[in-house]
Amino acid sequence: MISSTVQYHFTVLYRFILPFLLGYACTALLASNLTVLFYLLFPKAEAIYLAAFISILFFVSFVISSFCIHSLPKLSLISISLTTGLAAIYWIAG
Amino acid sequence: MQKSIRQSMAWLHSWTGLIFGWLLFAIFLMGSLSYYRHDISLWMQPSLAHIQVNQDTAIQTAYQYLEQHAPDAKTWFMNVANEQKPVNQIYWQRSDGAYENKTLNPNTGQELNLAKTQGGDFFYQLHFQLFGVPILVGRLIVSLAAFIMLIALISGVITHKKILTDFFTLRAFKGQRSYLDFHNVSSVIALPFFLTITFTGLAIFFYLYLPWGMQKLYPENNFQYFEEINAKITPKIENNSPAQMQSIHNLMQPLQREWGKTEYSTINVKNPNTEQAQITFTEAKDHSITRNQAQITLNAVTGEKLSSTKNDSAIATLNAGVYGLHMATFAQPLLRLVLFFSGLLGCVMVASGLLLWSLKRQLQTKTEKSHVGHYLVQRLNISAIIGLPIAVLGYFYANRIGLLIQSSQNYEVMSFFIIWLSIFGMSLCIKKQYLWKINLGIFIALAFLLPIFNFFILLQQNLIQGLVEFWPFFKIDLFMIIFALLAIFLYRNITPIQHKAQSRIRTKLKIVEPEHKEEGC
Amino acid sequence: MNILVSFLFILLGVWGLYRISEKQIKKTRLSKWSILLVYPQTTRVVCLLSLILALFIFIQKEGASIGFVSFWIFSTPLIFIFILSMNELKSFQK
Numbered sequence: 001m002i003s004s005t006v007q008y009h010f011t012v013l014y015r016f017i018l019p020f021l022l023g024y025a026c027t028a029l030l031a032s033n034l035t036v037l038f039y040l041l042f043p044k045a046e047a048i049y050l051a052a053f054i055s056i057l058f059f060v061s062f063v064i065s066s067f068c069i070h071s072l073p074k075l076s077l078i079s080i081s082l083t084t085g086l087a088a089i090y091w092i093a094g
Numbered sequence: 095m096q097k098s099i100r101q102s103m104a105w106l107h108s109w110t111g112l113i114f115g116w117l118l119f120a121i122f123l124m125g126s127l128s129y130y131r132h133d134i135s136l137w138m139q140p141s142l143a144h145i146q147v148n149q150d151t152a153i154q155t156a157y158q159y160l161e162q163h164a165p166d167a168k169t170w171f172m173n174v175a176n177e178q179k180p181v182n183q184i185y186w187q188r189s190d191g192a193y194e195n196k197t198l199n200p201n202t203g204q205e206l207n208l209a210k211t212q213g214g215d216f217f218y219q220l221h222f223q224l225f226g227v228p229i230l231v232g233r234l235i236v237s238l239a240a241f242i243m244l245i246a247l248i249s250g251v252i253t254h255k256k257i258l259t260d261f262f263t264l265r266a267f268k269g270q271r272s273y274l275d276f277h278n279v280s281s282v283i284a285l286p287f288f289l290t291i292t293f294t295g296l297a298i299f300f301y302l303y304l305p306w307g308m309q310k311l312y313p314e315n316n317f318q319y320f321e322e323i324n325a326k327i328t329p330k331i332e333n334n335s336p337a338q339m340q341s342i343h344n345l346m347q348p349l350q351r352e353w354g355k356t357e358y359s360t361i362n363v364k365n366p367n368t369e370q371a372q373i374t375f376t377e378a379k380d381h382s383i384t385r386n387q388a389q390i391t392l393n394a395v396t397g398e399k400l401s402s403t404k405n406d407s408a409i410a411t412l413n414a415g416v417y418g419l420h421m422a423t424f425a426q427p428l429l430r431l432v433l434f435f436s437g438l439l440g441c442v443m444v445a446s447g448l449l450l451w452s453l454k455r456q457l458q459t460k461t462e463k464s465h466v467g468h469y470l471v472q473r474l475n476i477s478a479i480i481g482l483p484i485a486v487l488g489y490f491y492a493n494r495i496g497l498l499i500q501s502s503q504n505y506e507v508m509s510f511f512i513i514w515l516s517i518f519g520m521s522l523c524i525k526k527q528y529l530w531k532i533n534l535g536i537f538i539a540l541a542f543l544l545p546i547f548n549f550f551i552l553l554q555q556n557l558i559q560g561l562v563e564f565w566p567f568f569k570i571d572l573f574m575i576i577f578a579l580l581a582i583f584l585y586r587n588i589t590p591i592q593h594k595a596q597s598r599i600r601t602k603l604k605i606v607e608p609e610h611k612e613e614g615c
Numbered sequence: 616m617n618i619l620v621s622f623l624f625i626l627l628g629v630w631g632l633y634r635i636s637e638k639q640i641k642k643t644r645l646s647k648w649s650i651l652l653v654y655p656q657t658t659r660v661v662c663l664l665s666l667i668l669a670l671f672i673f674i675q676k677e678g679a680s681i682g683f684v685s686f687w688i689f690s691t692p693l694i695f696i697f698i699l700s701m702n703e704l705k706s707f708q709k
Contacts, residue, residue: 035310035311043322043324045319046323047307047397050412052301055300055304064245065130067102067103068099069233262638279695283695381678382678383680383684415680427688436688
């Protein structure tokens with residue numbers, strides 16, 4: 001039986017890993033997807049910069065929001081769904 | 095997990111603030127010093143202080159040097175000498191693609207053999223890419239720290255329930271409340287500055303941690319991005335044959351008609367001594383935050399004015415604005431001073447946060463038994479907050495000692511890190527009650543002695559003849575004296591601050607001990 | 616000269632907001648500045664207008680972008696000095 005202290009430490013570790021690592025993965029996918037989208041409207045360099053700019057704001061929001069969600073299963077579900085969705089768009093967009 | 099959003103944010107703020115606090119303090123301090131990096135470089139290269147800059151002569155000599163030494167280069171770039179940096183710095187790209195650079199005397203065009211000092215650029219580079227690690231790794235670490243800083247700022251704002259009510263509150267010498275008030279005041283009044291500087295710093299290095307956009311759209315050469323975000327795409331030049339460029343005097347005529355008497359920042363020549371040679375003059379005065387200094391481009395062979403190649407699209411302007419806001423090249427002397435003050439306020443914010451964390455944990459522990467983690471945090475706090483400024487002073491002293499012994503080797507950077515490490519080592523061995531007084535004492539002594547030491551070294555080396563010539567150097571020394579006075583204020587008041595904290599801890603322990611005695615029975 | 620006028624407007628605005636702030640309202644009521652509390656909303660608006668006037672002076676002097684940035688940057692030390700002067704900062708060492 002895992003002691004409550006060890007369980008707490010694992011919870012804390014998970015709560016840090018999820019927003020930062022999964023958040024970074026989401027951000028990277030979002031940046032790529034936005035680059036492809038914006039390239040339809042702007043020249044290459046502008047599309048890249050705007051996509052990165054928005055992605056940084058997204059990453060910050062993702063991390064802050066992750067620490068506002070009390071339930072870990074709910075947080076995991078939202079994060080994984082978001083990552084899967086963005087990965088699917090990335091795969092379709094090519 | 096904490097019960098409410100505010101509590102979660104407070105928890106996040108505490109731990110992210112602690113883990114990256116010392117690094118962020120160093121980044122903020124180095125960034126603040128970087129606002130005056132040219133002045134610091136001049137202080138550390140006293141032989142340059144006597145050079146009187148005439149920009150017309152400087153441009154003439156730089157142009158002539160490049161015509162003689164790099165006639166078939168692909169590009170020429172000249173950083174024209176000015177009062178802050180009284181040397182011509184020239185760069186050129188050879189026909190084989192490699193780059194070369196030289197530093198020239200602006201009056202004679204002679205190559206200068208400057209003292210081997212990094213000057214203020216050491217602080218500048220330490221600020222955004224650290225030291226002793228590969229450049230990419232250093233920049234990524236700083237980017238991560240900037241991201242954590244942004245998280246800490248936002249979580250801090252969410253946590254601070256009474257942000258407007260407590261806006262003017264500053265209780266001094268009241269223990270934990272004072273640290274908290276100081277932390278709140280220093281954070282809130284410069285919050286727009288902190289948010290801007292942190293976000294822009296993060297946005298400048300986006301290509302390091304989000305490179306996929308560049309890799310996707312520029313697969314052959316990722317860094318083509320930088321050319322296209324700054325300049326309009328120009329058609330590639332075919333069959334470019336040699337041609338004689340006009341003299342610099344002729345090329346500057348239209349500029350003088352359009353701009354009048356002004357100061358120049360840079361001159362860039364593309365494809366020199368060919369039919370397609372283009373020369374771009376950039377004015378020094380910056381009228382906007384988007385680094386949009388006035389620019390004129392001429393055909394260097396015919397003298398015909400060409401349209402600007404600057405990329406002025408909205409997003410390119412946003413990019414320039416982000417860069418400009420962080421670098422603050424638009425800042426005139428008074429504004430620059432206030433930006434420096436705001437940077438130091440950032441150091442105060444981080445420092446007060448670290449001290450508050452340490453004090454709170456002492457109050458939370460139920461016994462007087464020392465805790466290894468808290469012991470280490472206290473020593474790291476003092477090493478960052480006072481140790482780093484002492485190391486900065488050591489850097490300046492090393493420069494002057496090098497001048498005195500006329501050493502061919504440069505020990506400034508080594509001295510900086512040895513002193514910093516020594517302060518940490520010494521702090522590990524000192525009792526808590528003497529930590530602040532000893533370190534502050536060292537800082538005060540060094541800071542007060544530096545102007546005197548500086549004056550005598552310069553006099554001894556015949557770099558100055560008297561007090562009048564000492565003034566350009568004394569401008570930096572004045573800051574040392576001001577910080578020394580501030581340190582004296584802290585030194586005199588550290589005892590009541592510590593007494594208040596200790597009495598609070600003892601009161602808490604007395605409340606806790608009777609409870610423990612009951613449990614033991 | 617213009618810049619000093621802007622500083623005065625900033626200090627005036629900040630002083631007014633300080634006087635009608637929640638923590639100072641009792642003291643202001645008993646002082647010679649109680650007139651500020653007759654119409655507190657109006658006082659607040661006047662103070663904000665004072666700050667806007669300072670912003671306008673900066674913009675007129677330096678241009679829109681630099682002026683806007685200058686307003687926020689110059690406000691920092693002014694507010695800091697104001698806060699230091701308004702609070703009791705002496706230690707009560709035994």
